[in-house]
Amino acid sequence: MVLPALLVSGALVFYPLVKGFSTSLHTGGGGTGLPSQYVGFDNYSAGLQDPTTGQAIVHTLFYLGIALTLEIAAGLFIAVSLQRVFRGRGIVLAILILPWALPSVVSGLLWRRIFDPQNGLLNHLLLDLHVIHDPQVWLAGAGAIPFITVVHAWGVIPLVTLIFLAGLQSIPDDVYSAAAVDGATPFRQFRHITLPLLLPSMAVAATVGTVAAINIFDEIYVLNGTALNTRSIVMQVYNTTFNQANFSTGTALAFLVGGATALFGILYTVAFRRATV
Amino acid sequence: MKVSRGARVFRRLAVTAIVLWSLLPILVGVVTSLTPRADVQTSGWLPSHPASTAYSTLINGTAISSSDAGIPSPTDTSSFGPTMMNSATITVLSTIAILAVSILAGYGFARLEFRGSRRLFFVILATLVVPVFTVVIALFRLLSTFHLINTYPGLILVFVSVQAPLGIWLFHNYCKELPREPEEAALIDGCTRWQAFRKVVLPQMRSGIAALGAIFMLAVWGEFLIPLLLASTLDTKPVTVLITEFVGKYTTNYPLVMAAGVMAMMPPAIVALVLNRQIRGVLSGSVG
Numbered sequence: 386m387v388l389p390a391l392l393v394s395g396a397l398v399f400y401p402l403v404k405g406f407s408t409s410l411h412t413g414g415g416g417t418g419l420p421s422q423y424v425g426f427d428n429y430s431a432g433l434q435d436p437t438t439g440q441a442i443v444h445t446l447f448y449l450g451i452a453l454t455l456e457i458a459a460g461l462f463i464a465v466s467l468q469r470v471f472r473g474r475g476i477v478l479a480i481l482i483l484p485w486a487l488p489s490v491v492s493g494l495l496w497r498r499i500f501d502p503q504n505g506l507l508n509h510l511l512l513d514l515h516v517i518h519d520p521q522v523w524l525a526g527a528g529a530i531p532f533i534t535v536v537h538a539w540g541v542i543p544l545v546t547l548i549f550l551a552g553l554q555s556i557p558d559d560v561y562s563a564a565a566v567d568g569a570t571p572f573r574q575f576r577h578i579t580l581p582l583l584l585p586s587m588a589v590a591a592t593v594g595t596v597a598a599i600n601i602f603d604e605i606y607v608l609n610g611t612a613l614n615t616r617s618i619v620m621q622v623y624n625t626t627f628n629q630a631n632f633s634t635g636t637a638l639a640f641l642v643g644g645a646t647a648l649f650g651i652l653y654t655v656a657f658r659r660a661t662v
Numbered sequence: 663m664k665v666s667r668g669a670r671v672f673r674r675l676a677v678t679a680i681v682l683w684s685l686l687p688i689l690v691g692v693v694t695s696l697t698p699r700a701d702v703q704t705s706g707w708l709p710s711h712p713a714s715t716a717y718s719t720l721i722n723g724t725a726i727s728s729s730d731a732g733i734p735s736p737t738d739t740s741s742f743g744p745t746m747m748n749s750a751t752i753t754v755l756s757t758i759a760i761l762a763v764s765i766l767a768g769y770g771f772a773r774l775e776f777r778g779s780r781r782l783f784f785v786i787l788a789t790l791v792v793p794v795f796t797v798v799i800a801l802f803r804l805l806s807t808f809h810l811i812n813t814y815p816g817l818i819l820v821f822v823s824v825q826a827p828l829g830i831w832l833f834h835n836y837c838k839e840l841p842r843e844p845e846e847a848a849l850i851d852g853c854t855r856w857q858a859f860r861k862v863v864l865p866q867m868r869s870g871i872a873a874l875g876a877i878f879m880l881a882v883w884g885e886f887l888i889p890l891l892l893a894s895t896l897d898t899k900p901v902t903v904l905i906t907e908f909v910g911k912y913t914t915n916y917p918l919v920m921a922a923g924v925m926a927m928m929p930p931a932i933v934a935l936v937l938n939r940q941i942r943g944v945l946s947g948s949v950g
Contacts, residue, residue, distance in 0.1 A: 390767035390786060390830055397823030398789045401800035408800060466676035477677055479938040480684050482945070486934035487688075488884035490902045491923045494909070495687040498694055498916055504703045506690055539687070544945055551946035571669070600793055603886045607906055619795055626799055627891070636799050643796035650791055 409637040428637035432625065437613060438638065441621035445599060447530050448537070448617055452598040455538040457590060460545035465579065467546075468553050485543035493607030496536040500524055500608070524608055529615045536604045541597050545590045552586030553579070588657035595649045599642065618642055688927070695920035702916050716921035741896055741904055742922060748893075749883060749900040750929070752814065756821040757878045761871060763826045768833025769859060773845075783834070790827045794888065802891055812895045820892060821882050829874055832944065836870045837863070873940035880930050880941075901926045 409428055411421045432438055463481070467474060484492065499506040500523045508520040523532050556578065564574050602619045609615045611624050619642060626635025694702065695716050697709035723740035771783045801820060802811070810816030840863065848858040886902045893899050905926060908919045934941060 389763045390826055391782065393763060393819065393822050393826060397801065397804075397819055398792060398797060401797040401804055402792065404804065405797060405800035408803075462676070463680055466673055466680065469673075471673065473677075475939075477681060478942060479935055480681055482934055482938055482941060483688065483931060484684050485945075486880050486884075486930045486941075487927045488886065488902050488930065490884070490886045490905055491691075491927045492687070494905065494919055494923045495691045497909070497914075498690055498920065499687060501914075501916075539683075543684075547942055547946040596791075596793070600795065606886075607909065622795055623887075632799060632803075639793075639796045639799060643793050646793050647791055 405636050406640060408633055409640055412633050424633075426637075428633045429641065432634045432638040432641070435625075435634075437616065438618075438621055440613065441616045441618045444530060444616060445601070445618040448534050448601050449595060449598040451531055451534040452538050452541065452601075453591060453594050455534065456541050456545045456594045457587065459538070459542045460549050460590060461583075463542070463546045464549035464553055465575070467550065481546065482543045484539045485541070487540070489537075489540055489603040490607055492536060492540050493604045496539070496604075497608050500532055524615070529609060533601075533604055533608050533615055534598075536608065537598065537601055540604075541594055544593060548586050548590045548593070549583060552583045556582045585657065588653050592650055592653045595653070596646055599646050599649070691920045691923050691927075694916050695924050697917055699915060699917050713917075716915075716917040717925075719918060720921055720925065739918070741899075742901070742925075744896055745899050745901040745904040746925065748898055749902070749926075752817055752821075752889075752893075752898070752900055753879050753882045753929075755814065756818045756825075756882045757875055759818055759822050760825045760829055760878045760882075761875055763822055764829025764833050764874070765864075765867070765871065767826070767830045769837050769863060771830065772834045772837035774855075783830075786827055787831055789823075790831070794824055798888065798891060805892060812893055812898050814898060817889065817893055817898060820888055821885070824888070825878055825881060829878065832874060833867075833870065836867065840866055869940065872937060873944045876933050876937040876941050877944050879933055883930050 410423060410425060412424050412428070467477060467481075502508065502520050502522040504520075505523075507523065508517070511517045512520065523529070560578055560582075561574055564578060569577070600619055601617050602623070605615050605617055605620055611620055611628070616624070618638070622635050622638045622642065625631050625638060629635075693708060696712040696714065698711060698713045698715065701709055701711070720739050720742045723743055767786070771779060805811050805816045805820075808816075810819070844862050844866075845858050848862045849855070853861070883900075884902065885900070886906075889898070889900050889903050893903065901922070905919065905922050908915070908922055
């Protein structure tokens with residue numbers, strides 16, 4: 386019964402993983418027409434020494450930091466607002482998951498229209514409100530990364546919210562009632578009951594958000610292509626491998642990304658264990 | 663617990679903000695898709711003369727000259743219909759394949775104890791943390807040796823390898839929670855393991871299968887990077903990849919792009935709305 390699963394993951398995950406690692410240690414080979422040669426970790430250092438890789442790593446850290454902040458803050462706010470039962474809650478929850486359900490390419494396009502310098506909704510609104518006096522090119526300047534992160538977070542927030550809602554449901558109502566009787570304000574209840582008891586959900590949400598943010602690609606591709614000012618590390622891998630046709634260096638970088646993702650996962654698990662024990 | 667008046671007002675404001683935040687970008691897309699191309703740069707929030715030109719162009723597959731619209735010349739709108747069909751085919755077939763593999767393996771790992779079964783289970787779970795990108799390059803080369811690039815079987819296999827670990831894990835947890843007694847009774851009555859699985863276990867799993875099936879459909883339909891690399895010809899190219907080609911480098915025919923976007927988001931939006939309870943269940947950590 387488990388055989389199909391083993392065959393598929395063996396052939397399509399483990400074999401490419403091993404093969405890919407070997408590619409990352411060689412130059413030439415494959416479709417390049419050059420003889421394959423073992424070069425140790427040269428491809429890794431070559432990939433890392435490319436100044437655009439350094440930039441891409443910095444960009445990715447920005448994406449990650451902004452995305453996690455937005456997702457956890459908005460997720461908490463939405464989950465707490467929807468915590469109690471009220472009329473129409475089911476409909477609101479159904480609408481809530483829509484941004485998550487849409488293809489990220491389509492979300493990118495929707496927001497591209499909002500950010501468009503010519504008569505985009507954002508410029509339109511801000512000009513009408515006299516916040517700005519000339520239309521802005523949002524995706525060109527320093528704001529490009531935050532704007533793209535908003536689009537990315539738009540799709541991830543529903544997931545984070547649902548994780549928090551499940552966490553909130555596990556907190557018994559009595560705890561709040563007891564605190565209220567003791568005179569705790571809603572803010573203090575949130576600070577001293579909700580937040581500490583939500584820590585496990587936070588760890589899960591942070592891990593989900595981190596994996597999504599490190600692998601950010603679709604939204605950037607649609608909103609700004611492979612432009613250098615917003616290029617993430619995965620986009621750098623894509624560009625190195627397929628546009629510069631450098632399979633070896635691309636694979637080496639991909640392994641670094643994979644390692645970093647795993648590292649973050651372990652870090653969160655350890656931090657979470659520390660926080661709860 | 664009683665909710666104070668202030669809290670109720672606050673919640674009403676918050677709920678309005680949440681709904682606006684989730685729906686506004688979608689509404690912008692719908693409105694833009696109905697705006698005549700000439701009016702996009704000038705019109706206000708709503709078009710004064712709504713038009714469905716963009717939709718009829720896409721549905722009838724009229725070829726557009728590259729001077730109009732900033733569409734790269736190799737792509738014309740006649741590809742839209744075929745790519746929607748490709749997306750549908752890939753999504754349905756992949757979802758069935760992913761479900762089959764993960765139901766069998768999930769049940770197997772939950773009920774059949776064999777030597778090394780726990781270790782194998784964790785090895786498969788470990789592939790959950792492998793980012794697609796680490797294997798996609800080697801996968802690309804592997805598939806090209808077998809001439810599976812730009813074919814349905816190649817794509818479906820890749821989607822199974824990407825999605826099945828999650829499915830196996832969720833179905834494993836789901837099967838663990840099913841009562842053992844009905845199955846054991848069937849086994850005692852002389853059913854084989856396979857008969858017991860088909861006649862007793864499978865019917866009990868209906869809600870879980872619907873929930874996970876919906877999740878996989880959404881995931882596969884929305885996939886972009888994998889088909890961008892592995893399905894670049896019209897035989898298999900899904901709509902997500904085609905849409906990005908509609909975006910011009912300097913000017914973009916927004917009504918057309920948005921109409922394509924609206925049609926491409928219809929299937930996932932419908933699945934998400936119809937099965938939203940089940941989907942929320944899976945996302946918040948419980949199946950069914």
